[in-house]
Structures are given as structure tokens and as C-alpha cells.
Amino acid sequence: DIVMTQSPDSLAVSLGERATINCKSSQTILYSSNNRNYLAWYQQKSGQPPKLLIYWASTRESGVPDRFTGSGSGTDFTLTISSLQAEDVAVYYCQQYYYTPYTFGQGTKLAIK
């Protein structure tokens, strides 16, 4: 199975500042034949189901604010929130969908400093 490891486990950032969450896969999730990284990012607010933010590592889901940016390739990926808003307080998860079993990172809890 592909193990997804996020860092840090928790993060506190001031409003308006940048937040950066990292995700590392135990093997490459870049499919060479189409040059796509099989990685998604989700946001889960308290008491709610996860919400898809990013797929193909850097494609923003419809309706997601452009302050959310996904980057990286191969085994190392980053979710950046350029200017933290109060409504961004949540747990963020990465997920690989390169092959089954699809696996998630352990989550990064983002709070306001």
C-alpha cells in the first residue's frame, strides 16, 4: 500500500498569513504515460464530511477560492493557503488515487494563531 504522510500534524497561522501543508507518498504517484500526479486534497470542517479542494495535485475544484493552491510532483506535495481566512480552520487531508487501496494522509489540523 502507498503510505501518505503529512506534516505538520497541526499548524497555527495568523489571519492573512500563508499556511503550508506537506504530503509525502511512500512511492511515486506520478503516472508517466499521462504526466499526472494522482493526488487530491480535502478540507474537513468540524462536524462535516470532507470537501474536495484539489485533484491532479494542482487542479482546483470548482468553487474553491484561489487562495488554495496545490503543487508538487512524484512523491512530495504541498497545499498552500495564501492568505488564511477564519473559515479555513479545518483538518486537511491528502489522498493518493494512483491505485487501490486509495490511501489518505493522517490529517493536518489548521488553527488560527
Add this chain to the structure above:
Amino acid sequence: EVQLVESGGGLVQPGGSLRLSCAASGFTFSIYAMSWVRQTPGKGLEWVSTVSGGGDDTYYADSVKGRFTISRDSSENTLSLQINNLRAEDTALYFCARNKESSGWKCFDYWGQGTLVTVSP
């Protein structure tokens, strides 16, 4: 508006069975692959199973293979998960999720609110 509403969770003894259901609306159900994903405080999010749009192809996590069966009824727009021989480690919030077409049907663009399964003597 896409809606996914799960039901069927509850308290069950080890070795028991449950059937989870997910009522889907707001989209052409028969086109989309659908999945179950569960969440526990200890293990986080865990993909459980996926069924193709036509229902012919199914995929399972090793931890549930042989005990869980995913199915769909496109005439009723319903996704189901039959769970047998339940174990304590199956205790979780079970989400129904729609697979995103433009991700190759492999990540999840809509989720239900979840139904809680508790396995305890």
C-alpha cells in the same frame, strides 16, 4: 443539487451484520462510480470500497474483503454496503461518496454526512 444521504448504521455485536444505504439525488446516478469511505478518530479516513457506474466492477480494501459487499440499484438511485462478521475495528463513521469523473473516477467530489456503525458486545 447533489445530495447523498446515508442510513442503516447502528450498534451491533461482534460477528453481526448491517446493511448501509445511500440515497443519491441531483445527478445521473448510473453514470458515476460510487464509494464508501470510513472515518475513525484513531485511523483517520480509510477507503473501503468502490463500485463502477454500471455496477460490474467492484473494489475493496483488504481489511473488508470477503466481509463487505458493495452494490447499487440505479433504478432506485441507491448505493448499498452489506457488512457481515463485524469486528470492533469496523467501528467508524461510514461516508457514501461520489467518484469524480474528471479524476478518472478515483477521488471523491461529493460526500454524505455519514452513518455511524458501532461494534460492541
